[in-house]
Structures are given as C-alpha cells and as structure tokens.
Amino acid sequence: MNILLWHVHGAWTTAFVHGKHRYLVPVTDDRGPFGRGRARTYPWPDTVEEVTPDGLPAADVDVVVLQRPEELELAERWLHRRPGRDLPAVYVEHNTPMGDVPDTRHPMADRDDLRVAHVTHFNDLFWDCGSTRTAVVEHGIVEPRARYGGELPRLAIATNEPVRRRRVTGTDLMPRFAAVAPLDVFGMGTAGLPDALGLGAGWLRVHDDPPQAAMHEELARRRAYLHLCRWTSLGLSLIEAMTIGMPVLALATTEAVRAVPPDAGVLSTRVDDLVDAAHWLIEDPDEARRMGRRARSAALARHGLDRFLADWDHLLEEALCASR
Template sequence: MKLNILIWHIHGAYLTAITQTEHNWYLPVRPDRAEGYIGRGEGSTLPDYVREVPADRVKDLDLDLIIYQTPHNYTTDKVEILSETQQQLPGIYLEHNTPEPHPTHTLHPASGDTGVQLVHVTQYNRLMWDNGQAQAEVIEHSVAIDPTVQYTGQRAEGICAINNMQHRGRIAGYDLFETLRKRVPLTTVGMDAGAIGGLGEIHYRDLHRTVANYRFLFSPMRYSSLPLAVIEAMTIGMPIVALATTELPTVIENGIHGFVSNDPDVLADRMQYLIDHPDEALRMGANAQQLARTRFGIGRFVQDWNHLFSRLTASV
C-alpha cells in the first residue's frame, strides 16, 4: 500500500535515496526557500511521485507518516505547518549527524518522546547519542546514483567531496586536507570548494562522472556519520582513503577497499601508492563496489525503510 509521507528537504542525496521507496512523498515549500522548504530543488532528479506542497497547505493533506530530520523540524516546523491531528500521526526522527557539542553526553532532541521512532544512519551515531527513552534503531545508508557511472581513475590525483570544508574546520578535516595536498596531488569538490583551489560545486546529477576520473576518494572527516560521499565513491567502484574514525573502520579494510589510518604520514604514503599503482587502485575499487552493493545497496535500503513504514502505520 502506498503511504502519504511528509518530509522536509534537508539532505538532497539522502532524499533521493529514501524516495526510491515508491510512496506518495510531499515536500513543503515556502517562497523564501528557507532551510527544509526548497521543495524538489533546482534540476531535481527526484521521482515524479515526490511532490511539492505549499507549507500553508500541508494541513489539508491526508498524511500517514511524518519524517523529522532536524531539531527545528521536530519543535518548530511541526507546530507551524501541521494540524493538531497530523502532529499525532506516526513519526520518525531521522538522525543524520553525530552529536554536538559532546560525542557521548549529548541528549537527543527526541530522547523523551516514546511516540516517535528514532532512526540513526550508522551504529556509531546510535552509540554516541544519548537516546534516552526514545526507541532507537539503525537503517544504514544507501545512495541512488546513475548506475552507468563507473570509476576510471585515469587522473593520477585524489579528490575530496565535501561541502564548505574550510568553514567546517577541523571536524571536516580541512587542516588535514591542506597538509596532505602539499605532499600528494589532491583536490576537492563541493560548495565553496573553488575558494580553496578546488573544482567548486557540481550538480549531483553530474558529480559522480567527475569524481570517477580521480584515482581515489579521500575522506578527511574527523567526526561525522559515515559520509555519503564515501558510499557514492564505493558504489561507482572507487578506492577510499580515509581517517579510521566513526563508522569507517567497520567498512574499509586496508589493502582491500582502500586504506584507513589516523596517521597523516601513513595516509600520504597510501595515497602515493594508489597514484603509483593504478592497477591496485582498480582492484581495490572493484572490491569497494562489491561491498557497496551488498551492505549499502539500494534494494536492502528500500526494504528496510518499507518494513519500518509498515510497522509504524499498521494500526493507523
């Protein structure tokens, strides 16, 4: 049965993936395009059954389920655009991020709400947050990208795919990027990347064809959930070099899918190895792609979400 689901546009790549579940999805929009209210977005590749609805008309919708993704969604947006009846519908708080300011002593916004299902995108996230009384489970990431895109690695250079890396500072590993690109060929792509000598922002529909030409993806993220850029790169058959932090040590096996380490000297050495050995990069990229298909495949992801949707709406 197709459900009517309201979700805010917070993370474009994740929205593309979760809407592969073939339900009737509604995105609230406002003229000012405030956070969460951009609708489908410019040049959208979302399925046709993902529809925009003016925020002031959301109360008229016959909804089955609400998905919150930010504290603002959960506390403010809910009251502003949902009717009292809609606010009582089954709800999911989808948590994309690791807790701040502290990785173990931060209470989740939904921690006291036993009526909302809390979903984390990694086991690491669930472990770090204080989930309180909330029902918390994990549905691991997936990505929905053009299946015809395939890694070539023909460019002997690594690439990062991080938005606003310089503004996010040490959390995003900007200092490590600056240090390591002095030692090995390395660039970056994403919002405001041009300001630090990178490629700038490339639309999601074209991003992976560009990334596929580089020898490896480097993820310098010190503290985050499992970056979607890593899964996207693995999905197209690209080897990964990354810090051995957050969920990544459970994903990347050294010499099999790429390399992980917390030693910048080791990372620089492994990057140079991939640059000097393109055949090894291809081998590790193929292994990474196989892992992406099994652990992070869109089929598994859709099944997990549909199972949760069915369970939450069974009594509605």
C-alpha cells in the same frame, strides 16, 4: 503511503524518495531551509510532490519523517496535527553528536510518541536518546552511472563547507596530501579553500556545488578518493565513490571503519599511513583499479538501494501499526 518530509540532505532524500510511496515536500516562496521543495541538482521521481504550508492542513498524510528539532513545532503549525500524537512520526538523526560527547542528550530523548532512526550504528551508540526507542537504517544510495577510470593522477575529496568546518572535515590535513598529488575538492562552500590553505591552482582545484551526475563523472577520473573527516556520521560521497569503483583512503574514525573493508581501501588514524598509501596508489594505477573493484563490491552489498528502501518500509509500517 503518503509521507511528509522536508528536503534537508539532497543525497539521502534522493535515495529515500525512490521508494514506492507518495512523498510530500514543503515548498515556500523563498525556497529557504524549511521550504526547499524538489531538488534541482538531483533526479527525483514524479511521486515527489511540492506542497505549500497553506495546503498542508488538507493534505492526506499518513506519516511524518522529521529530521530537525524545529520541524516538530513547524509540522504541528502547518498540518494542524501533532506528529507523534495525531500522526505517526519518525525522527531521522543524520549527524554524530556534538558537545559533551559521549554524554550528549538527543533533542528527542525520553519520548514515547516517536522513534529515532539513526543512519549509522556509531550514532546509535554515541547519542543518548534516553527511553526513546531507536533503530538503525544504514545509508543506501541510487547507484551512480559513472564508472572508475582513474586516469588522472590526482586525489579527489567531496565535502561541504571545508573552510568553515575546518577540523571537522579534515581541511587542515589537505596540504599533506597535496604534497603527494594535486587535489580536487568538490562540494558547497569550497570557493575560498585555496586561499585558506595557501595552495595554488597547480595543487588544489575546487569545484563549487557541481550537479551530482557531473561530480560523479569527475570523481571517476581521479586516481583515489580521500575521506579526511574526523567527526562525521558517514559521508554519502564516500559510499558513492566506492560504488563508482574508486579506491579510498580514509581516517579510521566514526562509521568509516565499517563502511570500508580492509581490502577496499586504506584506513588509519595515523595520517602518515594514508600519505604513504596515496603515494602507492598514485604510482600503481593497476592496484588502484583492483582496490576500487573491491570497494564497489562492498558498497553495493551494504548500501544498495533495495535494502535501504526495504528497511525504511519496515520501520514506517511499524510506526503506522503502533498508532492504530
């Protein structure tokens, strides 16, 4: 199968392109948001091919995977074919709804020419897609090579744009945990975080946009993983941390309550509970390791790559069959 998709979310796309198909990824001269091409910090297989907008009209495309509303018009203009009419199309919704929750209308609502694939059951529940058919394909990840050591009595967080997205990412909660143990924050747009929170280097270190494999190695050295997002679909970094074997402390919001079983971490909407649990794990590395082993087992069972790719194969075959 020849699949056209844009490079939007590096971790999700990395898992997706590890399937058995040929993947066409648009690339532009500026490698901007709609033409990033192949990933530079993630390992992608040779079955992922860059294609320019000029090359798309003649490209052999069986199905289009859309991820942003703008891609619908862009695909028609670049392909000279209409996704959903001339070509089967699936729209992947990565995000929780914003705005008038729980009445937020999805931009692909009330369409009969495509299907919306949500990455969590929470998103499927909260987005109003009207009459558009929906499905849920839960996240899968390429298993990180790093394994938990936990030798550093520090807490790790992986998040993007924590200054700009302050309350969404739980950035305002970080000082409460820095009072327990030093924090290491990994991700894009973290450079201004210490000044924004008024925390010195002794209590907060940032690692701005590290390569994925290097980040995993560093996460594995920290005692526990913090997931402080109030409103997010389900951070793939949380699943990656669990797969590495890290114990996790997470706000019991959105899909985290399904992703983290009770024996694989501590979840609560009461922040004091998580602060107390951070003290506990910092002081008890043996229990941290035991909890991390359970987290790894749970993550592998639910978010393994084989299950993810099989679910997507089934959904894409359905889209092809429906268009015939």
